Amino acid sequence: MLNTKGTSITAFSLHELMDDLHRRSLQGNLTASECYPTGIRALDRRIAGGLRRGNLFLLGGGEGAGKTTFALQIARNMAIEGVDVIYICYEHSEEELMLRLISMESTRKLPNGDVVGLRLSDLYDELRSANRSPSGALAKLEGDQYGRLALEKMEGYASRFRIAKASSASTDLDVISRLVDEHISNGSKRLFLVIDYLQKIYSNERALSEEDRTGKVVEGLKDLALSREVPILAIVAADKEGIRARRLRSYHLRGSSALLYEADLIVVMNEKSRIVSRQAVDLTAYKAIQMSGWVVFSIEKNRLGRDLIDFQLKKMFNFSMFDPSGDAVPEPLVDDTVHIE
Numbered sequence: 001m002l003n004t005k006g007t008s009i010t011a012f013s014l015h016e017l018m019d020d021l022h023r024r025s026l027q028g029n030l031t032a033s034e035c036y037p038t039g040i041r042a043l044d045r046r047i048a049g050g051l052r053r054g055n056l057f058l059l060g061g062g063e064g065a066g067k068t069t070f071a072l073q074i075a076r077n078m079a080i081e082g083v084d085v086i087y088i089c090y091e092h093s094e095e096e097l098m099l100r101l102i103s104m105e106s107t108r109k110l111p112n113g114d115v116v117g118l119r120l121s122d123l124y125d126e127l128r129s130a131n132r133s134p135s136g137a138l139a140k141l142e143g144d145q146y147g148r149l150a151l152e153k154m155e156g157y158a159s160r161f162r163i164a165k166a167s168s169a170s171t172d173l174d175v176i177s178r179l180v181d182e183h184i185s186n187g188s189k190r191l192f193l194v195i196d197y198l199q200k201i202y203s204n205e206r207a208l209s210e211e212d213r214t215g216k217v218v219e220g221l222k223d224l225a226l227s228r229e230v231p232i233l234a235i236v237a238a239d240k241e242g243i244r245a246r247r248l249r250s251y252h253l254r255g256s257s258a259l260l261y262e263a264d265l266i267v268v269m270n271e272k273s274r275i276v277s278r279q280a281v282d283l284t285a286y287k288a289i290q291m292s293g294w295v296v297f298s299i300e301k302n303r304l305g306r307d308l309i310d311f312q313l314k315k316m317f318n319f320s321m322f323d324p325s326g327d328a329v330p331e332p333l334v335d336d337t338v339h340i341e
């Protein structure tokens with residue numbers, strides 16, 4: 001791409017732009033429309049195969065909905081496909097995210113459909129047990145069949161998956177941009193950035209309202225995605241009304257007007273049992289329990305395809321993941337917008 005970084009801007013003639021396009025196509029470096037599949041089939045097929053360079057993907061959901069789990073799973077799927085991942089986390093420690101990946105990778109599906117592996121809670125207990133050092137815990141992992149499976153799978157992408165612990169008191173967009181630049185100058189050709197989560201990004205514009213501050217941050221994030229030609233996934237928190245609402249929508253995300261404008265893709269997560277229409281579905285206790293095992297993902301904005309479409313994935317939170325094989329939601333939901341695919 002012609003250089004547009006820095007504080008000044010340059011106007012390129014159509015000749016220059018066409019020459020640049022031609023040069024990059026000869027170099028096999030025509031990357032503008034290169035696709036970054038998320039590895040979640042139900043999502044990829046609705047966004048024309050995956051994210052693109054410069055895309056800003058916002059992921060919202062209530063507390064404990066599985067936002068970190070989903071973001072981490074997408075990041076891991078990309079790393080497996082050869083993408084360099086930087087996961088910037090304001091909330092969880094590097095160690096916690098690594099344990100979540102180990103749990104996810106340790107799983108194996110038995111012929112009867114049951115899933116076995118190392119439960120996340122057992123991994124925590126193991127690491128926290130008074131007499132076990134981290135190196136002792138690792139040795140134990142190597143001695144366990146599921147632990148070995150996880151370590152083997154992670155070995156395939158471990159050097160491409162980076163986790164950075166950020167501080168909401170100091171890690172601002174400049175710090176994040178410098179980290180991205182460092183990786184690009186070290187040779188990263190395909191980079192994917194995850195921010196967990198957007199409203200925690202430090203901003204010194206304390207005089208601004210929270211809404212305006214979020215607006216500035218999301219603008220900056222979109223600029224970063226475009227100028228460095230990387231796709232970015234940012235988790236976003238819900239406002240007070242959203243936390244109380246039966247169904248969380250994109251207008252409930254904190255700083256929603258700016259978020260709605262800047263994002264290329266907005267997906268909002270809701271517990272299925274909360275948002276199934278009670279008029280249409282006779283929700284017996286048994287059905288309610290069954291549905292509580294699922295999360296509905298609503299594509300609320302989609303510059304890559306059709307929006308206002310829902311899909312569902314089964315939770316496997318014991319192993320810090322979703323079963324990636326889910327698809328359309330058969331039951332009517334509250335606030336439904338009918339869409340024929």
Ligand SMILES: Nc1ncnc2c1ncn2[C@@H]1O[C@H](COP(=O)(O)OP(=O)(O)OP(=O)(O)O)[C@@H](O)[C@H]1O
Pocket residue numbers: 061062063064065066067068069070091120121124317318
């Ligand atoms: N050690 C664990 N064992 C079992 N379940 C866990 C463990 N840690 C987290 N979970 C569950 O996994 C679910 C998803 O967690 P996750 O952190 O992905 O959600 P989130 O939407 O990012 O949460 P938050 O809003 O708190 O950031 C939560 O409901 C949580 O209770």
